[in-house]
Amino acid sequence: MHCSTDDRRQLETLLASNQELSVLQARLxxxxxxxxxxxxxxxxxxxxxxxxxxxxxxxEHRTDVFRLRQEVAKLKERERDNRATLSTATDREQRRDLKHDLTTTLAKLEDFEDRLERAIHTAEFFDGNESEQPDAYQATIREAEENVQRAENALRADMDAAAARVQAAREQLNDEVLAAYDRGVEEQGIGAAWLKGRMCQGCFMELDPASLRSIHHTASHQLPRCPECNVLLLVYREDE
Ligand SMILES: [Zn+2]
Known part of the structure; x- marks a missing residue:
């Protein structure tokens, strides 16, 4: 395929800029x-x-505290009543019943006072545990959003520049080479590839010595293709 030195330069730019665009898109x-x-x-x-x-x-724990305080108050009142009645009661049987009731009340009171103390501790723990402040995230999130925006803007600017280089190269490239490039993109996802050493960078196959010789002997105004994948091959030329 005919290809002037300038066409080859445009083709190189087209390939490099398209590859750059893919990399930038992946990064985005x-x-x-x-x-x-x-x-x-x-x-x-x-x-x-x-x-x-x-x-x-x-x-829930505050409700517990409230309920237990009421219980404790009731029991204390009952203790007071028992003691008051005991101080005046003379009937033996009545005194026995009152003492029994007072013992039970005191045991219950001790138990409820214990429970109340524990409930107060727990409620205080939950009240003091407001350290996980979701609002504290607001500023960090805003900063992170700005970082995303900044990174996106930088990448988009680079992408615009690469797209402009692609456009300029397409406008200057001769129609035949451009059509072959586009066909390659359509059929194999790549329009042209460099030959690096013995390896085609399009299909990553090592070419045999005869093919390599023929590629290196291609006239400078001609564009060789990879014998394995048929993509347009760019070869480093020492004379340019
Ligand atoms: Zn190839």
């Missing part, structure tokens, strides 16, 4: 900054859920 699709942002958002949701759970548990 898998931005570290975006991954970091997603991670922060997930952590924020987790912290929010935890806060909701903690608050619910805290309410």
């Amino acid at each position: 699709d898998t931005l570290d900054e975006r991954e970091k942002l997603e991670q922060l958002k997930a952590e924020q949701i987790k912290a929010r859920n935890e806060q909701v759970r903690n608050r619910a548990a805290g309410n």
Whole structure:
């Protein structure tokens, strides 16, 4: 295929700029900054859920404290009543019953006071455990969003520049080479490839010595193809 020195330069630019575009696109699709942002958002949701759970548990424990305080107050009142009645009662049987009731009341009171103390501790723990502040994530997330935006803008600027180089090369390349390049892209995903040493960078096959000789002896205004994958082959030429 006929190919002037200038055509070959355009073809090299076209290939390099298209490859650059693919690399930039892949980088845009898998931005570290975006991954970091997603991670922060997930952590924020987790912290929010935890806060909701903690608050619910805290309410429950506060209700426990309230209920136990009422029990303790009732038992203390009963203790007071028992003692007051005992101080005046003279009937033997009545005194025996009152003493028995007082013993039971005191045992219960001790038990409920213990439970109340534990419940107060637990409620205080949940109230003091508001350290997982989801709002604290807001600023970090905003910063992460800005980082994503900045990285995307930088990549998009590079992509625009590469796309402009592709466009300029396409406009200057001769029609026959351009058509062959486009056919290669359509059929094999690559329009041209460099020969590096003995290996075609399109199909990554090592070419046999006879093919290599014939490729290296191709006239400078001709464009060889890879005998394995048929892609247009670019060869480093020492004379250029
Ligand atoms: Zn090949």
